[in-house]
Amino acid sequence: MNTLQLYRKLDWPLITCYLILVISGWLSVFSSVYDPELSTGIMDFSQRSGMQFIWIVSSLIIAALIIFVINPKVYNVAAWIFYGISIILLLSVLVLGVEVNGSRSWLVAGPLRIQPAEFSKITTSLALASLLGGYNFRLKNLTGYWKTAAVILIPMMLIVMEKETGSALVYLSFTFMLYREGLSGWVIILGLIAILLFVITLTNSPFISITILFSIMVIARGIFTRNLIRHILFLILYLPLIIFSPRLGNLSISKTISHWPLFIWPLIAVLPPFVYHIISTFREKKLYMWNILLSSLAYLILIFSVNIVFDKVLQEHQKARIENLLGITEDLQGAGYNVHQSKIAIGSGGFAGKGFLQGTQTKFNFVPEQSTDFIFCTVGEEYGFMGSLFILLIYTYMLIRIISLAEKQKDTFARVYGYCVASVIFLHFFINIGMTIGLVPVIGIPLPFISYGGSSLWSFTILLFIFIRLDLERWR
Amino acid sequence: MAFEFKRNNILIIGIIAVSAIIAVRLFSLQILDKEYKITASNNAFRYETRYPARGLILDRDGNILVGNETSYDIMVTPYEVRDFDTLDLCGIFSLDPLTVRETFKEYRKNRKRIGYQSLPFVKQISFREYALFIEKSYKFEGFSAVSRTIRSYPCNAGANLLGYITEVDTAFLRRNPEYKRGDYVGRTGLEQSYEGLLRGRKGYNIYLRDVHNKVKSGFADGKYDMDAIPGKNLISSIDAPLQKYGEDLMKNKAGSLVAIEPSTGEILTLVSSPGIDVEKLASINKYFAELVKDPLKPMFNRAVMSPYPPGSVFKLVNALIALQEGVIDTTSRYPCSMGYHIGRGVACHAHPSPVNFTQSIMMSCNAFYCYAFRNIMDNKKYPGIASAFNKWREYVTSMGFGEKLGSDFPSEQGGTLPDVSTYDRIHGKNRWSSLSIISLAIGQGEIGVTPLHLANFAATIANRGFYYTPHIIKGVQDTLINADFSQKHYTKIDQEHFNKIIHGMYLAVNAPPGSGATATRAAVSGLDICGKTGTAQNPHGKDHSVFICFAPKDNPKIAVAAYIQNGGFGATWAAPIASLLVEKYLKGEISRKDLQEYVFNGNTIVNVPR
Incomplete structure (x- = not known):
């Protein structure tokens, strides 16, 4: 196959997605800095829209270099x-x-x-x-x-x-690639359980977290022993006892039996089945039991250290952002300001949006970091649900396309690289859009291809186009 | 089976699931939730900005240096203006009817651009004008009064430090898009350095408009309004009464007076004279042209910007270096016959000869320092003059000279300190010797230091060898800022040498009259002031009068530098002024009333060439 024929095989769907995202990014950047009083048009190079144009053109040159030269x-x-x-x-x-x-x-x-x-x-x-x-x-x-x-x-x-910290989190996304390459799926599940327990401990109490952890443990044992139904029945009977155990001491019947201190009662009710369960898990003498016991132990440590981690390890602003997301505190003036304003901007977009340059939340500078981390607000406000959904679909399609192309690679190098690209773009996309609509805490990372900024646009362009170029090689 | 639970497919399902969650969330935000619809039909809403109160600037004891006062601006919404009686309006605000007509012509020309916006029409009207306007406002549709805060200055002190605020102009707006037309911004001094903290954040009220664009009511009882967040208060290190006293002392004199607390580096007083009067600060626009034209440059902060020759004060620097290098010691004695007569020569005043080390400081002998300086430069330890000079320069910069100290003054300058290339340029490479640069021995020649440098040097001596970067802001509300300011900067001179020069400085002030000591005029019994005079020759007429000092000798509380342009001998003006300031700070009152009278009545500004 000669070179010309080879280039016919370029993956145009991916390139089209890229161009759509980059151009809608440019328009949104222009919108977010647009000031009807001062504006001198989208090509004003003293404004961010003009600069973004320079970044886009240089990105296209870089992309061409990657495809045709290197x-x-x-x-x-x-x-x-x-x-x-x-x-x-x-x-x-x-x-x-x-x-x-x-x-x-x-x-x-x-x-x-x-x-x-x-x-x-x-x-x-x-x-x-x-x-x-x-x-x-x-x-x-x-x-x-x-x-x-x-x-x-x-x-x-x-x-x-x-x-x-935000950029560092992105590196966790390589777990997805590793999962494809053979890493046990339990790693991801264990990670998700950790996040779940962390959130529940913060929003509710360690007690509820431990109850949930215990249930998960029992169900996991049920799955491994292929005896799920019996374990679930056990849970249904046992859970109410656990849940009400803190109040047992207050019942009149317990008071008539004895005047033991209040905390004894819950222990009497809860401990025996708990201990029995642990001992019987031990008796099985299988590898999985060690896994269950060790991970439970790790989770217990996590649950009891949540408050310490939260108070000592995290920085003040990170703490505030998480508390705000979980609704522990509502501080619309301080930590919650960005997200609140961002939700107003997106929410006010309605079904079809207000139209290009018609956003009002942007014009009053209500959303900080409008053109970088919070660029999705502009999309949401000016193009509404339809526009947001469109962008969402483009990303989803792009990610699926990258994964299925990666699967087709004969070369492990190209496949793994493809999965890395998908993982990185996915995490940025999820966290960035997630934070603008209040799904994840505010973490300052850009929206790929759309956010203002040269470093970010260049790096995503290079990331993607190396893959597109590698993909060509399989036709040789 | 076409579809299998292979891992790639599980990942794809994961991606689709996440996208679906986002889509559902978007659906609920944008379609279902009514809470976020407040701006959906934004034509029906009118946002009115709520301006935050700018942060206060306090002195070290909590006295307000810069406060806020309410003032009113008249705003106009050209779109809403109907025919009105121009003369009546002009009568209220004493405006020229012609310019008003011009303004409206301008509005008509730009009506597309202006749209429904309100523009400032008259700014900072008096309360009387405001009352008159409110009474008649029904006649002027489209005009409204907006209250905002302007700066007020309850202590008449420190105008040059505080700086002023002005309304933003178009050039500034283009560079700083986060500001809007009509906002104020700090342009000099503290107002500029700490703009980000002082500014606060604007809020808004949302009002409903009806179809005729009339404002009907607040929207949803103000549920979605945003409160303005006031700016943070700054706590400065300035001692307001001392600053005021310093400014009184410096009246009718050109120069600077700087006082530092040596144990912290906090600036207690910083006077640049002639300066701006605080009364002119609040409405700087009115006086701006006049201030800029003044040949004595009141806007120029001499204390941190102006490089002056340090004069004899600099002998202390050379003394320290010579001791550290071991080229003299406290027993060294050198003759002086009215000066040093080798090469170009340096003259000296009449005093007993020969002098020992302590006397050289006490009597400020030029010849002694010519010998000492040549010993440093011609030290056999170094292969040549260039490396000896570099070593000398290293010591000098370690004392803070020749560079910006890194204080929190945006305009701070580093002064000038020559290096080898300077002299290579003047004399030719390798064509200069210790004699060619002998002026440096007595603080003349190619060196320029700011009064802040000198005060910092006095603080360094007071601390026996280290200084904290001088600064004027202690903290913001309850938090301390900038950890750099609590870092000790050590000089390259050992502590013991400082005690030797301090002995000389102590005698320069406290030796009995007739002993030849230069600064006996600065002595205050019980305060143990240690000081050094300087008389700096300069190309601009009469000599500058210089004095640095600190007190008390043990456990010093204050270090002062006074620099009086064209004041003559150091002992004539600088020493009395500095010592009065020290006395005021340490004792709270002045025992030497006649000396105070002498300074208050003194006028050296007449000597300053314009």
Whole structure:
């Protein structure tokens, strides 16, 4: 197949999605900085819309370079060199970086300002692909796990040290790729359970968390022993007892029996079945029982340390954002301000939106970070439910497309890289849109291809187009 | 089976599930939920901005330096204006009817751009004008009065430090889109440095309009209104009564007076004279042209910007370096016959000769420092003058000279400190020697320091070898800011050497009259002031009068630098002014009434060339 024929096989659906997102991003950036009093049009280079145009054009040039000029073999061969360079850049940011909005993540050289954290996503993806795609590499053994974890955690830790917690979270998304490559699905489930218990402990009480943990444990045992129904019956009988146990001491009947201290009663009611359950789990002497017991122990520690983690480890603003999301505190002036304003902006869009440049919430500067992290507000306000749904569908389609293309790769390197791309875009997309509509706490990461900013647009363009170029190779 | 639960498919299902959750949430926000519909038909709503009160600036004891006062602006919504009696309106605000007509012509021309917006029409009207307007407002449809706060200055002190606020202009708006037309912004001094904290956040009220664009009522009883958040109060380190006293002392003198608390680096007083009167600050626009034209430059903060020759005060620096380098010690004695007569030579005044180390400070002998300086520069330890000079320069910068100290004044300047290349340029490479740069020995020549540098140096001596970056803001409301300000900066000089020069400084002030001490005029019994005079030659006429001091000698509470342009000898003006300030701070009242009278009545500003 000659070169021309090869380029006919370019994946146009992906490129079309990319162009739609980039252009709607540009229009939204223009909308979000638009001031009817001062505006001089979308191409005014002193405004963000004009700058975004420059970023878009340069991104297209980069994309063209990746497709037509750079030999795709270089990515696998030089993956570790790129990775090394990005680690050095991340280190140098810690030393030489410039502080912007409380985090030290910008490297400034003359007129050029770059954020190495944005680009290290690409190099980490390449390094992971190269690692997992290597001969002899198996994710099943311990060495494999350690190597993979190190590749992900080194840049992640450096970014945490730059106080860019949001960007660091993105690296957790590689778990999805690892799941495809053979990581046990339990890791993801255990992670979700941890989040669930964390939230319940914060919003309700450790007591309810422990009750839920116990139920999960019983059900898990039921699944493993293939005796689910009996375990569920046990739960149905036993749960009310647990739930009412704190009040047992107050019943008149218990008072007539004895004048023991109040806390004794719940213990008498709850402990025996609990202990019996643990002992009988031990008796099975199977591997899964160790898993269940150890993870339960870990969760118990988590439940009792939630308050400590929350008070001591998290920073003040992170705490405030989580409390606000969970409705523990309602502070519409402070931590809740962004989200509240953002919900108003999106909610006021209604079904069809107010139309291009007609958004009012944006014109009054009500939503801070309007053109970067909260760009989705502009989409929601000006294009309404239809427009938001459209963007949502484009992302969903794009992600599915990347995954199915990745599955078609003959080369493990390309497949793993494809999954990395999908994972990174997915996490950004979910967290960013999620925070503007109050589903996840406010975490300052951009919306791929749409948010204002050169570093972010360039890095997502490079990330995606390397995959599109790699995909061509399978036709050779 | 076409579909299997393979892992790629499970991931795809996960993605679809997440998208579905987002879609459901969007549906409930945008379609179902009525709470977020408040702006859905935004033409029916009118947002009225609520302006936050700007943060106050307090002095170290909580006295208000800058407060707020209510004032009224008249706003006009050209779209709503109907025919009205122009002369009547002009009568209320004493405006020129012609300019009013011009303004309205302007509005008509830009009516598309203006739309329904309200524009400021007359600003900061008096209360009388406001009352008159309210009475007649039914006649002027489309005009309304909006209250806003302007700055007030209850203590008449520190105008140059505080800075002023002005309305934002178009150029500023383009650079800072978060501001809106009609907002005020700090333009100099503290108002500028701490703009972000002082500013607060605007809120809004939402009103319903009817079809005729008349405002009917507040929307939903103000449920969706946003309160303005007032700016944060700044606590400055300034001592307001002391600042006021300093300004009184500096009346009719050009120069600066800076006092620092050595144990913290907090600036107690910083006077730049002539300065701006606080009464002019509140309505700076009115006086701006006049202030800019003044040849004495009252807007220029000399204390942190102006590089002056330090004069003899700088001998202390050379003394410390010479001691540290071991090229002199306290037993060194050098002759002086009315000066130092090698090379170009440096003159000196009449005093006993030869002098030892302590006397050299006490009597401020030029010759002694020429010897000491040449010992530093011609030290055999170094291969040549350039490396000896670099070493010297290293010591000098470690004392804070030649660079910005990093205070919280936006306009702070670093002064000038020559380096090897400076002299290579003047004399040619390797064509200069310790004699060519001998002026530096006595603080003349290519060196320029700000009064803040000098005060900081006095504080460094008071601390016996370290300083805190001088600063003027202690904290914001209850939180302390900027940890850099609590960092000790050590000089490269050992502590013991400081005690040696302090002994000389103590005698310079407290030696019995007739002993040749230069600053006996500054002595206050019981305060143990240690000081050093300076008389700086300059190309602008009469010598500058310089004095730095700190007190008490042990456990110092205040360090002062006084710099009086064209004031003559250091002992003539600078020493009395600085010592009065010290006395006022430490004792609370002045025992030397006649000296105070002498300073109050003194006028050196006549000597200043314009």
